[in-house]
Amino acid sequence: MLRLQAPLPGTYLEASHDELSTRIAAAKATLGERLFILGHHYQRDEVMRWADARGDSFRLSVLAKDRPQADYIVFCGVHFMAEAADILTGEHQQVILPDLNAGCSMADMADIDAVEDAWEQLAEVTDIERVVPITYMNSAADLKSFVGSHGGAVCTSTNARAVLDWALRREDGPRAAQVLFFPDQHLGRNTGHQMGFTEADMAVWNPRRDLGGLDDATVKESTFLLWKGHCSVHQRFTPQHVAAFRDEHPGGIVVAHPECSHEVCELADQVGSTDFIIRAVEQAPVGSVIGVGTEIHLVQRLDDETPDKTVVSLDPLVCPCSTMFRIDAPHLAWILEGLVDGKVRNRITVDDETAHWARVALERMLEIT
Ligand code: 13P
Numbered sequence: 001m002l003r004l005q006a007p008l009p010g011t012y013l014e015a016s017h018d019e020l021s022t023r024i025a026a027a028k029a030t031l032g033e034r035l036f037i038l039g040h041h042y043q044r045d046e047v048m049r050w051a052d053a054r055g056d057s058f059r060l061s062v063l064a065k066d067r068p069q070a071d072y073i074v075f076c077g078v079h080f081m082a083e084a085a086d087i088l089t090g091e092h093q094q095v096i097l098p099d100l101n102a103g104c105s106m107a108d109m110a111d112i113d114a115v116e117d118a119w120e121q122l123a124e125v126t127d128i129e130r131v132v133p134i135t136y137m138n139s140a141a142d143l144k145s146f147v148g149s150h151g152g153a154v155c156t157s158t159n160a161r162a163v164l165d166w167a168l169r170r171e172d173g174p175r176a177a178q179v180l181f182f183p184d185q186h187l188g189r190n191t192g193h194q195m196g197f198t199e200a201d202m203a204v205w206n207p208r209r210d211l212g213g214l215d216d217a218t219v220k221e222s223t224f225l226l227w228k229g230h231c232s233v234h235q236r237f238t239p240q241h242v243a244a245f246r247d248e249h250p251g252g253i254v255v256a257h258p259e260c261s262h263e264v265c266e267l268a269d270q271v272g273s274t275d276f277i278i279r280a281v282e283q284a285p286v287g288s289v290i291g292v293g294t295e296i297h298l299v300q301r302l303d304d305e306t307p308d309k310t311v312v313s314l315d316p317l318v319c320p321c322s323t324m325f326r327i328d329a330p331h332l333a334w335i336l337e338g339l340v341d342g343k344v345r346n347r348i349t350v351d352d353e354t355a356h357w358a359r360v361a362l363e364r365m366l367e368i369t
């Protein structure tokens with residue numbers, strides 16, 4: 001998705017780290033309670049140190065909603081997170097993304113045209129009344145709206161199992177025979193396995209091919225139609241990384257995010273969301289060595305903040321999320337100084353109709369979990 005961030009004025013690009021810190025602190029003090037800075041776990045330290053709250057994508061949106069005195073929500077994360085915050089927060093609250101180019105390559109792998117096209121094709125082959133669309137939180141607002149208006153729900157990596165259970169085993173409405181899950185095939189597959197399904201129950205829907213590249217029988221018979229999307233950060237982790245970690249640290253603990261491939265998740269000791277990973281490190285015995293399969297900024301922060309344990313990335317080659325990485329101290333300073341001058345830059349808004357159905361899908365998720 002093309003979003004254009006104009007280059008920052010030279011005064012921000014050329015400012016030293018200390019100067020930027022002084023300017024951010026001054027702007028933050030001036031704005032006081034009107035400002036609420038959210039920092040996703042994958043943000044770099046130079047940004048995270050200014051965050052009023054840290055968290056995963058969904059938790060941060062809820063925190064913003066529960067902070068009505070904050071007129072400006074500066075979301076240090078990526079575009080779909082800022083959209084979710086705009087959907088959940090009050091009319092008077094303005095959500096700001098410090099760099100408009102901070103998208104999510106996985107979220108961009110499913111767009112509304114491709115999903116509507118898939119839905120129409122599915123309707124020609126299978127009983128569409130019994131297909132429930134489920135979208136991962138990492139998706140654009142119009143996809144959340146699509147699932148809301150088609151009887152589906154949003155899920156996060158924490159509650160994907162509960163949401164998929166609801167879809168396939170629900171007692172409060174028509175039980176789905178099939179789920180169309182987008183955009184991350186890995187979260188869908190890993191959760192399906194956790195629920196006791198096998199590869200035979202799943203098929204990958206390739207949006208670039210007619211009928212997802214599948215034949216009619218496969219489309220009709222698969223319980224899970226998994227969108228061919230992935231996270232470029234998490235798909236880097238391989239079974240070889242897990243084996244190398246275990247060779248080097250016998251007795252070490254492996255924790256992976258469910259956006260990693262099923263082969264990696266099968267070899268991990270524990271699998272869960274960013275919040276789950278943080279808790280897993282907290283709960284590990286003192287002296288543990290923990291190999292983590294997720295974004296490097298979270299891994300490094302966990303290592304820094306847990307001196308009695310060693311936390312390392314499963315991938316010895318650093319793998320940052322390049323879009324999260326776009327948010328930096330110069331962009332934060334530019335946004336905050338703009339607010340002090342009465343200029344709201346990079347506001348993210350979702351139109352009322354889209355927000356309405358997206359909220360339905362998010363509220364359904366909350367009711368389920
Ligand atoms: P969380 O939902 O755990 O914040 O993860 C978001 C994400 O982008 C993971 O890659």
Ligand code: SF4
Nearest residue numbers: 104105106231233321
């Ligand atoms: Fe998107 Fe992956 Fe980055 Fe998460 S880590 S924001 S899923 S590209």
